[in-house]
Amino acid sequence: MTTKSSGFSLIELIVVVAIIGILSAVGTTFYGSYTLSAKKTSAKNIMQQVALGQTEYLSSYGTYYYTETGGAECSPSAGGGNGATSSDIETNLFSGGDIITSEARFDMCVEATAGGGYLIKASNGSTNITLDHTGTWGDY
Numbered sequence: 001m002t003t004k005s006s007g008f009s010l011i012e013l014i015v016v017v018a019i020i021g022i023l024s025a026v027g028t029t030f031y032g033s034y035t036l037s038a039k040k041t042s043a044k045n046i047m048q049q050v051a052l053g054q055t056e057y058l059s060s061y062g063t064y065y066y067t068e069t070g071g072a073e074c075s076p077s078a079g080g081g082n083g084a085t086s087s088d089i090e091t092n093l094f095s096g097g098d099i100i101t102s103e104a105r106f107d108m109c110v111e112a113t114a115g116g117g118y119l120i121k122a123s124n125g126s127t128n129i130t131l132d133h134t135g136t137w138g139d140y
Contacts, residue, residue: 002049021086043106043122046099050108053093054133064118064133065092067109074109074118076123083107 008016016093057065067085077083081102089108090099100108104123106129113119116135121140128139 039104039106039129040127042104043129046104047108047120047122047129049099050089050093051131054118055094065110066118068111072111074111076107076109076121078125079107080105081107085109105111
């Protein structure tokens, strides 16, 4: 007498669970790099807005704005986009507007460069980006 099986065997279920696990591990890795790339692009857009704010500040006051006294070298204060130097930039260049958003998780500062220019620095702890007054991107 033969019996008809009406389900999956244990081996078949284990294989399916293993395949789903592998696919989710690969997907999680790609998603993590995608979100980091999106946040870096957002930080670059904000840095370009700060550069435009610097142009307006120069027109109004005859000099660029620096987050450090005397334009000394700066270091973005940690605060996930809400650090002290980021808040200073928003207050002085954007009249307190919420330009440097905490969603990007980058803090920024502005320092003086030789020749009367400026260097905008952005950091989230692991990624560091710079933008100078000529529009040149870099890392520090």
